[in-house]
Amino acid sequence: MSYTVDRRGFLRAAGAGGAALGLGGTLASCGSDEPDTVTLTWWDYFTLDNFQxxxxxxxKDIEENVPNVNIQRRTFPFAELDRQITLAAIAGELPDIAIVDNVAMNSLGGGKLLADLTGRVKEWGQADEYYKGPWEGCQVDGKTLGIPNNSNCLALYCNTRMLADAGVEPPTTWAELASAAEKLTSGNRFGLALSAIRTEEGVFQFLPFLWQAGGDLDTFATYGATALEFLDGLIAKKSLSEQCVGxxxxxxxxxxxxxxxxxxxxxxxxIPTLKKADFDWTVVALPRDKETATCLGGENWVLTADGKHLDKxxxxxxxxxxxxxxxPYLVAFGNLPxxxxLADQGTWAxxxxxxxxxxxxxxxxxxxxxxxxxxASQAVAEAEQAVLTGSASPSAAARTAAAKIDKALAEQ
Incomplete structure (x- = not known):
């Protein structure tokens, strides 16, 4: 999702400050009172004022163009939505529609809470219009359990003047990234900044390195060590601040x-914040090692399994x-399709x-x-923290994490 502040940071803030709109807040739009109008309950976590x-x-657009439908919307803080959906399933009060973080498909998708949309999607015939990553993020155990709402990913931003002054081109490989970061480090300026915080936010930024190395979570002992060693090398050369762990x-x-x-x-x-910067910058693809990879962020639409109005x-x-x-929805939220x-429509074109x-x-x-x-994510975060704070070697941290990851992946 495209935000003017950090994606999970502001949602945590929303959780603290948006409670009035969250657990107790129900927003009902104006709709028809005719007997044949279907009222659909809709849950999401977009609590901040700028999203409203x-x-x-x-x-309003839906109610004007989908016959006989009224939307009753309720918002929750980001950290609460998945739990509330689970609790609602126990109480038999699931919403008809929800917009969930794409990572939530891991927990919600395996609990038979979400409606199987496979047959509807096949009849619809538009699955091929989606990018592979976002579409795969809606697939669980061979079933389509959602439709991508919006997407984002990670890339590398560069201060163009700093790179030019140092005679550095935007890096395309790990070797070039390490070299550039070292040359660009001067005084209190580091060549590279990234998030290695001990949350999903830090894991979101680490996983591309694992994938670029040619590995995945099931080969973390080997390729996780490679990724951790690369990042540890950046800190050893002071090209990356060890404070990135926070x-x-x-x-x-x-x-x-x-x-x-x-x-x-x-x-x-x-990007909205960076457009206010007093310097020129550019953005390029994440530098690759063996493979090109970035991490998918964004949300998915889901329907719940016990919804009373699945067709509508x-x-x-x-x-x-x-x-x-x-x-218009994506442009209003600053999101990508x-x-x-839709690649040639909207501001992104x-x-x-x-x-x-x-x-x-x-x-x-x-x-x-x-x-x-x-x-598994927690194990990855712990390994990165251990290495970047100097409490464990990359190989030792990767082996420890791999044992926890393997156990988590085996529990289905």
Whole structure:
């Protein structure tokens, strides 16, 4: 998702400050009171004020163009939505429609809470219009359990003047990245900034290195060690601050904006802020090792398995994917489309930076690892923290994490 502040940082803030709109807040739009009108319950976690105009416009658009439907919306803090869906299933009060973080497909998808959309999607015939990563993020155990809502990924931002002064080209490989970061490090300025915080935010930024090395979670003992060793080398040469273990992605962007980092790894949600910078910058694909890879972020639409109005809810989902509904919604939220056929529409069609991120969706991988992904993710975060703080070697940390990851992946 495209945010003016850090993606998970502001959602945590929303959780603290948006409770009034969350657990107790129900937003009902104006709809028809005719007896044949179907009221659909809709849950999401977009609690901040800046999201409301775009969401209200989308709901109004749906009610005007999908016959006999009324949307009753309720919002929750980001950290609460998955739990509330689970609790609602126990109480038999699941919503008809929800917008969930794509990582939530790991936990929600395995619990038979979500409606199987496989047959509807086949009849719909538009699955091929989506980028591979976002679409795969909706697949669980061979079933389609959602439709991509929007997508984002990671890339490398560069301060063009700093790179030019150092005689450095934007790096395309790990070797070039290490060399560039070393040359760009001077005084209190680091060559590279990234987030290695002990949360999913840090894992989101680490996984591309694992994939670029040619590995995955099931080969973490080998390829996790390779990725960890590379990052440890950057810290050893002081090209990357060891304080990155406590940085959110917003913290990283602040350092780039303050010229305390010549390059940063971050997402498209930082672009609105970066456009206010007093220096020129560019954004390029993440440097590769053996493979090209970036990590997929964003949300998915889902319908719940016990919804009383599945046909009407699916009709709403179909409508949200039409250009007349989807393009204004994505532009209002500052998001990127998960659909290839919208590549030449919206702000992303003319903005070079957004276009770069859109093109990288072809290499973006979902974090789709099953219901116990959270345990595997925690193991990855612990390994990175141990290495970058100097408490464990890359090989030792990777072996320890691999044992926990293997256990988590085996629990289905």
């Amino acid at each position: 105009p775009g969401m209200e416009r989308l709901i 940085w959110t992605q917003q913290d990283v962007n602040i350092r780039f904006m303050d010229k305390r980092a010549a390059m940063q790894i971050n997402g498209p949600w930082q 809810a699916w009709e709403v989902l179909e409508y949200t994917q039409t250009p007349q509904a989807l393009v 998960a659909r290839k056929d 003319s903005d070079p930076a957004l276009r770069l991120f859109l093109n990288q969706l072809a290499f973006a991988r979902p974090r789709q690892y099953g219901p116990h992904y959270a345990d």
